[in-house]
Amino acid sequence: MSDTEDPHEAVGAYALHALPPEEAAAFATHLAGCDACTREVADLEATVACLAEAEAVTPPDALRRRVLERIATTTQEQLLRREPSRREGPRLDLEV
Numbered sequence: 001m002s003d004t005e006d007p008h009e010a011v012g013a014y015a016l017h018a019l020p021p022e023e024a025a026a027f028a029t030h031l032a033g034c035d036a037c038t039r040e041v042a043d044l045e046a047t048v049a050c051l052a053e054a055e056a057v058t059p060p061d062a063l064r065r066r067v068l069e070r071i072a073t074t075t076q077e078q079l080l081r082r083e084p085s086r087r088e089g090p091r092l093d094l095e096v
C-alpha cells in the first residue's frame, strides 16, 4: 500500500485474503486503529462464510420440466434495429 492510497480501500481485498503479504500486514496495522474497517471486515467475513456454505441444488424434475416448457413457448423479444444517428458521423457500407 503506497502512502497516497486510502487504507480503507483495501478492506474488501483484506477480507478475501487477496492482498499481498506486505499489504496485508500494512492493512492489519491500520485495522488495529480503525473501528470502521474492523466492522466492515467482520461483515465481509460473515458474508464470505455464507457464500462458502452455499451450494448448488438440483431442481426437482417437475420444476425443470415446467421451466423448459415455458422457455419453449415464450416469444423472445425482438431486437430493435437502431438507425444510426447523424451525430455518429458518416456510415460506411462495407460488404463482409
Ligand SMILES: [Zn+2]
Pocket (backbone or CB within 6 Å): 007, 008, 030, 034, 035, 036, 037, 038
Ligand atoms: Zn479504516
